[in-house]
Amino acid sequence: MAFEPLAKDMKHPLxxxxxxxxxxxxxxxxxxxxxxxxxxxxxxxxxxTEAAPRGTVSFELAGSPxxxxxxxxxxxxxxxxxxxxxxxxxxxxxxxxxxxxxxxGLDYLFMPxxxxxxxxxxLLVAQKHTGRxxxxxxLAGYGAFAAALFDAVENYALFQVLLxxxxxxxxxxxxxxxxxxxxxxxxxxxxxxxxxxFPTQPEGFS
Numbered sequence: 679m680a681f682e683p684l685a686k687d688m689k690h691p692l693x694x695x696x697x698x699x700x701x702x703x704x705x706x707x708x709x710x711x712x713x714x715x716x717x718x719x720x721x722x723x724x725x726x727t728e729a730a731p732r733g734t735v736s737f738e739l740a741g742s743p744x745x746x747x748x749x750x751x752x753x754x755x756x757x758x759x760x761x762x763x764x765x766x767x768x769x770x771x772x773x774x775x776x777x778x779x780x781x782x783g784l785d786y787l788f789m790p791x792x793x794x795x796x797x798x799x800x801l802l803v804a805q806k807h808t809g810r811x812x813x814x815x816x817l818a819g820y821g822a823f824a825a826a827l828f829d830a831v832e833n834y835a836l837f838q839v840l841l842x843x844x845x846x847x848x849x850x851x852x853x854x855x856x857x858x859x860x861x862x863x864x865x866x867x868x869x870x871x872x873x874x875x876f877p878t879q880p881e882g883f884s
Contacts, residue, residue, distance in 0.1 A: 690819045692794075692801045700805070704798035711795045714788050721781045724774055727752035734781055738832060741853035743845045750844065753778065779840055782833045789826040796822035796866045803873030811873045818866040825862035828855040 695703065722733035729745075729752035730736035740746040753774030800822065803815040832855035835848040 688813060688816045690797075690801050690804045690816045691823060692797050692819060693804075695798075695801070697805070700798055700801055704795065704802060707791055707795035707798060711788075711792045714784070714791060717784070718781060718788070721777050721784075724777050725753065725781075734778065735856075737778065737836060737839075737852075738856040739853050740849050743849055746839050746849040747844045750775075750839065775840060779837070782836055782840075785829065785833055789829050792863075793822045793826040796825075796863065796870065799870040800866060800873075803870055806878055807873055807876070811869075811876060814869045815873050818869040821862040822866050825859045825866070828859040828862070831855045832859060 692700075718734070725733035725737070727749070729748040737746070737749050740749055797819050800815040800819040804812050804819065807815065832852045835852035835855070838846070838848045839852070
């Protein structure tokens with residue numbers, strides 16, 4: 679079939695790693711991914727407001743200056759409530775903004791970690807299968823690293839919004855990148871799960 683030569687010729691981006699290191703690296707990066715997800719969950723709690731019910735994810739997917747402003751304003755009001763006086767005060771650190779900015783900064787460390795975790799997961803599937811599943815796992819491997827690149831652009835745009843550039847194209851850029859990122863990650867996880875539990879394929883596509 680037409681896909682068979684393509685499936686055989688395409689190499690996974692992590693294909694150069696020795697076989698005996700692939701599983702240890704996968705479990706190492708999976709552990710780090712889960713650990714960082716717990717930290718993000720803790721950081722996200724002060725950011726959950728009526729305007730941002732999903733915290734940072736709501737901010738990522740705001741998409742418009744109006745929605746982004748509603749979220750940042752809700753964080754500003756939340757910080758006022760957390761202050762000693764309960765009133766807005768320019769001399770008081772915006773607690774929610776600090777959590778949001780720290781989370782975005784930490785996310786730059788998270789990007790290579792989750793990309794490598796998903797990359798090694800799809801690599802293990804690619805070495806297990808031939809045919810369509812092998813091809814999909816190779817594509818998902820590239821997609822994992824592409825997701826991290828979209829994440830980096832998204833975070834830059836979100837930083838600009840936090841710095842006050844709300845009335846701009848940055849909310850739309852962030853939302854577009856976040857949508858692509860989540861799509862690629864979902865695709866990679868789905869392929870990894872299907873490939874891991876699906877019986878090993880024989881040569882060819884039959």
